[in-house]
Amino acid sequence: MKALPTYIIRFLLYGVLAAPLLLFGLYAFSEHWFFPAFLPKDWTTAPFTRIVMDPQTGNSLAASLGIAILSSLLSLLVGFPAARTLGLRNFRGRQVAWLIFFLPTVVPPLAVGMGLNILFLRLGLAGTLFGVVLSHLVPTIPYTIFTLAGVFASYDENFEHQAWVLGATRLRIFFNITLRLILPGLVVAGLFAFLISWSQYLLTLLIGSGQVLTLPLLLFSAISGGNPTSIAALALLFVLPPVLVIAASARYLNQHGNTVREQH
Amino acid sequence: MAPAILLVGTLFGVSLIYGLAQSLGLLTGTDQRTLSMAAYQNVLSGSEGVGTEFWPSLGFSLWIAGVSTLLSAAGALPVAVWLNHQSGRGRQMDTLALNWNLAFPHLVWAIGLLLFFSQSGLLARLAALLGWIQNPADFPVLVRDRLGMGIIVDYVTKEIPFLALIVLAALRSQPEDYGVVATNLGATPWQRLCYVTLPQILPSLISGSLLVFAFVFSAYEVPAVLGMPYPRMLPVLALDFFANPDLHHRAEGMAISLIIAAVVMVVAAISLRYEKRAGYSQ
Numbered sequence: 001m002k003a004l005p006t007y008i009i010r011f012l013l014y015g016v017l018a019a020p021l022l023l024f025g026l027y028a029f030s031e032h033w034f035f036p037a038f039l040p041k042d043w044t045t046a047p048f049t050r051i052v053m054d055p056q057t058g059n060s061l062a063a064s065l066g067i068a069i070l071s072s073l074l075s076l077l078v079g080f081p082a083a084r085t086l087g088l089r090n091f092r093g094r095q096v097a098w099l100i101f102f103l104p105t106v107v108p109p110l111a112v113g114m115g116l117n118i119l120f121l122r123l124g125l126a127g128t129l130f131g132v133v134l135s136h137l138v139p140t141i142p143y144t145i146f147t148l149a150g151v152f153a154s155y156d157e158n159f160e161h162q163a164w165v166l167g168a169t170r171l172r173i174f175f176n177i178t179l180r181l182i183l184p185g186l187v188v189a190g191l192f193a194f195l196i197s198w199s200q201y202l203l204t205l206l207i208g209s210g211q212v213l214t215l216p217l218l219l220f221s222a223i224s225g226g227n228p229t230s231i232a233a234l235a236l237l238f239v240l241p242p243v244l245v246i247a248a249s250a251r252y253l254n255q256h257g258n259t260v261r262e263q264h
Numbered sequence: 265m266a267p268a269i270l271l272v273g274t275l276f277g278v279s280l281i282y283g284l285a286q287s288l289g290l291l292t293g294t295d296q297r298t299l300s301m302a303a304y305q306n307v308l309s310g311s312e313g314v315g316t317e318f319w320p321s322l323g324f325s326l327w328i329a330g331v332s333t334l335l336s337a338a339g340a341l342p343v344a345v346w347l348n349h350q351s352g353r354g355r356q357m358d359t360l361a362l363n364w365n366l367a368f369p370h371l372v373w374a375i376g377l378l379l380f381f382s383q384s385g386l387l388a389r390l391a392a393l394l395g396w397i398q399n400p401a402d403f404p405v406l407v408r409d410r411l412g413m414g415i416i417v418d419y420v421t422k423e424i425p426f427l428a429l430i431v432l433a434a435l436r437s438q439p440e441d442y443g444v445v446a447t448n449l450g451a452t453p454w455q456r457l458c459y460v461t462l463p464q465i466l467p468s469l470i471s472g473s474l475l476v477f478a479f480v481f482s483a484y485e486v487p488a489v490l491g492m493p494y495p496r497m498l499p500v501l502a503l504d505f506f507a508n509p510d511l512h513h514r515a516e517g518m519a520i521s522l523i524i525a526a527v528v529m530v531v532a533a534i535s536l537r538y539e540k541r542a543g544y545s546q
Contacts, residue, residue, distance in 0.1 A: 020376035036392035082268035106532040108482035111525040115279030197368030
């Protein structure tokens with residue numbers, strides 16, 4: 001027999017988390033849903049299809065996906081060796097290195113984006129996909145490093161030494177030992193990098209100079225447009241990839257999610 | 265290590281230097297060639313333009329960030345303590361549910377609240393269904409309101425799971441025996457909570473709450489969607505001035521942005537002190 005508070009908390013928790021999807025569904029798949037009708041009478045997929053099929057939506061989705069995937073892969077590539085050193089070694093300047101990675105996680109993208117704006121304009125990086133990816137790396141690399149460093153802190157290097165003694169090549173050690181032990185952390189770190197890049201609005205706006213259009217930018221212009229159906233349809237499209245990615249990596253999150261402090 | 269430090273350090277460092285230079289009037293596209301504190305003076309004590317809006321905005325930002333942080337902490341505590349008493353499959357599901365929150369970026373969450381709480385939103389329609397109101401205008405203004413309630417609701421509902429996970433991690437890293445000892449010595453469940461559990465998790469909770477404060481104080485999306493034209497939170501004000509076609513305002517926007525960054529860094533530094541006390545510093 002469970003206590004009533006358990007059910008109440010659980011109801012609130014699951015209710016609040018399911019509500020946005022249901023709400024967007026109501027608005028995205030209906031027409032002529034005027035006040036004071038509580039539920040839509042005309043269900044239709046026409047507006048949703050129109051918005052999703054719009055070339056601008058397609059291009060933004062592709063840009064969003066490309067930027068987020070590229071940012072998270074680069075973050076993992078660059079972050080992995082740094083995290084390993086930070087998690088396993090004690091060295092001079094460790095505090096400084098830690099601080100350099102910590103600061104971008106608290107200083108808002110607003111300040112970073114506004115500062116980089118002029119520089120990237122001068123370098124010709126403003127308005128390019130590469131420039132936007134580069135700016136996204138400022139927050140994504142540190143989060144990747146902190147997630148992975150936490151994993152490496154409880155990593156036993158002796159497994160690698162053992163394999164080395166038994167004659168395994170470096171490549172084999174990496175793929176058969178390091179990668180397998182670190183994989184759950186790697187998945188979670190990549191997930192966080194993806195989410196941060198995916199939901200990034202300010203950096204894309206300030207570095208993309210109106211040339212790089214991603215879903216958050218499209219959403220913002222839909223919000224100022226004020227049509228609830230377009231807003232809801234785009235919002236659905238925007239949460240779909242994160243929802244899928246989180247669902248796919250759920251079991252890893254249960255192991256490692258608690259160790260991460262992440263905001264996006 | 266080197267590539268990561270180089271990449272992050274250079275980009276971040278250069279952005280700060282360029283930002284500072286712009287706030288001092290250089291590089292803003294105007295013909296100014298000397299350093300000047302004019303932007304800061306205009307922001308802090310100007311009698312027109314940005315000067316009239318900075319202090320109300322600062323007050324509004326502090327109000328939103330303060331209330332959101334306190335309510336999130338107050339809400340996260342029972343959720344975490346309760347979750348810690350769960351076991352087995354239910355507990356796994358609940359932890360997953362808290363992580364599920366990550367799937368919703370703040371922008372999406374704000375849009376959800378907008379569609380739900382606005383005067384022609386779902387809640388207003390429910391009120392009409394129950395016969396409480398006739399017109400959308402009869403429904404109270406809950407989002408895009410003067411007190412920023414919509415913004416606060418957004419942050420509180422998003423940050424409770426965030427803080428709950430932090431507190432939960434602290435609870436799970438504590439030996440269970442203290443509670444058992446207290447019970448053996450005759451402590452009531454309430455005493456156990458106040459004198460055993462709370463002191464164990466307080467440093468983590470404070471450290472996490474300060475991070476929430478810093479985030480809310482400096483984030484742009486939610487106040488941009490759920491806020492009013494006046495008063496605006498500081499990040500909204502900063503971007504508006506920075507993006508102003510009149511290039512003389514760029515420096516003022518940059519100055520506000522750096523003031524925000526300075527506040528955030530101080531808060532984060534205090535948070536780190538508490539995190540060290542919590543015993544799992546990096």
